[in-house]
Structure formats: structure tokens, C-alpha cells
Amino acid sequence: MTKLRLSHPSGIVRGRIQLPGSKSESNRFLILKALYAPEMQLSGLSDSKDSEILQQLLASYPNQKELNAGDAGTAMRFFTAFLATQKGEWILDGSERMRERPIAPLVKALSDLGAEIEYLEKQGFPPLKIKGRKLKGGLLHIDASLSSQYLSALMMIAPSLEQGLEMRWAGQPVSMPYIYLTANCMRRMGFKVFVLGNEVRIPAQTELDFPKQMTVEPDWSAASYWLAMAALAQEAEIYLPGFRQFSMQGDSIVAQLMAPLGVDQTFIGSGIRIHKAEALPIPTQINLLDTPDLSQTLIPAYAAKGHSVQFTGLQTLRIKETDRIAALQKELQKFGQQSEVGKDFLHLKGGFQTSLQSIATYGDHRMAMGFAALALLHPIEIENPEVVGKSYPAFWEHCKVLGFELEEF
CATH class of the missing domain: 3.65.10.10 (Enolpyruvate transferase domain)
Known part of the structure; x- marks a missing residue:
């Protein structure tokens, strides 16, 4: 030791x-860039292990079917939602500690939107088998009591959904400022995002004039x-x-x-x-x-x-x-x-x-x-x-x- x-x-x-x-801004812009604006340049990115893992996952998924998020919780949650919208089939795993961290609310929400996700071991926890497809979107009710990252992950894929996304939750979600941060990152890219009380509305929108550069x-x-x-x-x-x-x-x-x-x-x-x-x-x-x-x-x-x-x-x-x-x-x-x-x-x-x-x-x-x-x-x-x-x-x-x-x- x-x-x-x-x-x-x-x-x-x-x-x-x-x-x-900012690790939080970096990870959001990395997902948004991969989903909508691959030519957009990002400056000031975090050099954290978490952000590096997410970049590695985004670079690897087209040619690699077994992926590992290590102990990067944000990467695990954001990338689960990302893969659910991509055509293909993957196994997404993490470290031993990651296998103890719940992901069920996000998986249930994605399944309600039409995703096909299977738990390979313990119910409600990684590893996951994800079969990506075009998701329908629409109205969604979600448990936000464990992590705001579930909401953020869904918000970022929302513009690519056929019907966009209207998301509601009961009670006070934890880490609410991170939901506002996600909304702000998306608005800076040109997306319409509405956060009203205990709901978020994001219409379908992909054909936008995205900025050429974003600074973290x-x-x-x-x-x-x-x-x-x-x-x-x-x-x-x-x-x-x-x-x-x-x-x-x-x-x-x-x-x-x-x-x-x-x-x-x-x-x-x-x-x-x-x-x-x-x-x-x-x-x-x-x-x-x-x-x-x-x-x-x-x-x-x-x-x-x-x-x-x-x-x-x-x-x-x-x-x-x-x-x-x-x-x-x-x-x-x-x-x-x-x-x-x-x-x-x-x-x-x-x-x-x-x-x-x-x-x-x-x-x-x-x-x-x-x-x-x-x-x-x-x-x-x-x-x-x-x-x-x-x-x-x-x-x-x-x-x-x-x-x-x-x-x-």
C-alpha cells in the first residue's frame, strides 16, 4: 500500500x-457530441479518469461488443442510455463496486421507452446486455430518489427519440442542480429544453445548426x-x-x-x-x-x-x-x-x-x-x-x- x-x-x-x-460538463458534452454533433470541438475537457473512460467507451463501441465502465458511475449511466439508442448489441459491465451500485430506475425508464436491456447477473445492477434500437419516446414517470444522473442520461437522448420526451417524477430528486446543468449544456448546443417543477419536456430535434466549438x-x-x-x-x-x-x-x-x-x-x-x-x-x-x-x-x-x-x-x-x-x-x-x-x-x-x-x-x-x-x-x-x-x-x-x-x- x-x-x-x-x-x-x-x-x-x-x-x-x-x-x-468540469467532469460533469465534460461528460455531458462528450455524450451530446457523439449523439448529435461529431464535428464539434471540445476544449477544456476534464482529464479525470471518469472522463477518459467515457471517451474510451465512445471510441470503442462501434467495433467492440463487450465494454467496461470500471468504477465510473457517470459513464455507466450515461453510456447505458446512449447504447440503448444505437443499432447493435453490447454487454456493459463495471468494477466490483459498480456491480453493487443500482441502475434499475434507469433501465426501467429506458425499457418503458422501448429499449431492450437484460440484467446478466443480479437484478437491478450491472452487468447489462443492451440491444440498441430507435426508441419511441413520449411520457415517462421515473424514480429520481437515487440519482439525478438517471434523469440527465434520459434528457440527453431525448432529442433523438421519435416523440421527444416528457419526463415526470414524484418528490424531490437528489442533486437537482445537475438536472439544470444538463439542461444548460443542451441549450448551449441549441436544443429546446423545458424544466418546469417536477417535469422536463424536450421535443424531438436533431437537425440543428450546432456550434463548432464548446468550452468546458x-x-x-x-x-x-x-x-x-x-x-x-x-x-x-x-x-x-x-x-x-x-x-x-x-x-x-x-x-x-x-x-x-x-x-x-x-x-x-x-x-x-x-x-x-x-x-x-x-x-x-x-x-x-x-x-x-x-x-x-x-x-x-x-x-x-x-x-x-x-x-x-x-x-x-x-x-x-x-x-x-x-x-x-x-x-x-x-x-x-x-x-x-x-x-x-x-x-x-x-x-x-x-x-x-x-x-x-x-x-x-x-x-x-x-x-x-x-x-x-x-x-x-x-x-x-x-x-x-x-x-x-x-x-x-x-x-x-x-x-x-x-x-x-
């Missing part, structure tokens, strides 16, 4: 970080780790170029959520400046239903400040790369943090002590990067640090830019 010892000699972080492209915004999930660094640093001045002032990425709300820890951001025309500011009052509860990927950034940072806060809306964390609620609780216990957890919440109880803790990452990129900021308080060790490649391969090199010292052993 590889370990990385991470420390910071001064606690002062200053520098410029060129973040990778930097990744706000990646930016969140640098806001956590600023929160725990003695002094902070970090510039992140390339962001839009009004981003559609749901995780852009992280600046507001970090404000109680004394961090602020300023948009300066071509990017954002992260710096120290007067701390706002500490909330008693933070709901992350819309932005669950921020949990492993926010929870360690709030814990390190010794605050008692309840984080809710975490139900999807149980079926991510690992059971993230259990992983967070277990690693925080190493710092003396006795948190209370439930099906969809984690309640920090206050108290935090640092020594040379070793952080297990559970094969989860966000565990490694979310806990890295704690090295500003005391040296820590990160187990299997290479997991960051799933979303942010340059993360450790960027830590060096801000003065962190790294020792691999």
Missing part, C-alpha cells in the same frame, strides 16, 4: 491553480478543496482562473457554505480569488441534498474547526464509490470526533485533535482530497493517494504549488 505524508511548513497558502475542466468550465468540485485549504490556513490568497461569474455547476455554492469558516471568493473577470474574510455565524444544520459531492470537503473542514453541525441530505453517499457516511465517521474518529450518523445525515459533535493520523481512502478520490486540508494543522498521511486520478489527477502537484510538502513511502 502506498502512503503519502502531507505537511505544510508555514500554514500560509498563496498561488495560482489551473483547475481541470473548470470544475467547482475541484475548487472546493482549495476553499477548504483557505479555511484552515493561517493566511490565504488563491487565484483560480477560467470560472464564469454565474456558473450552472451546483457545487459552486461551496463558497457560501464555507463562509462561516471565514472564507470568501471574489470574481475578478477571468476567474475567482479565494481569501480570508470575517466568519459568518455557524449554522446548526447544512442540507447537502443538492450537492452531496461537497460532503467530504465540508465535513472534515467543519470538524477541524471544532463546530457541532448536522449535515443532512446525504442518502446517496451510501451508494457512491464507498459508503461515504461510514467512511467519514470512521476517519473522523481518528481525530477524536464522535459523530452521530443515520441513513441520510452525519452530525458533528465538536472536539478535534491532531497527531500524525493516517487517512484511509477506501478507493474514493474525494476522501483523499477532502482530508488533505487537515495537513495545514498537522502533518497527516494519506493512504493510496493515487485515487485522486478519478477526478483530479494533478491534485498533489497543485498542493506543491501552494507550499505543501509531500513524501511518498
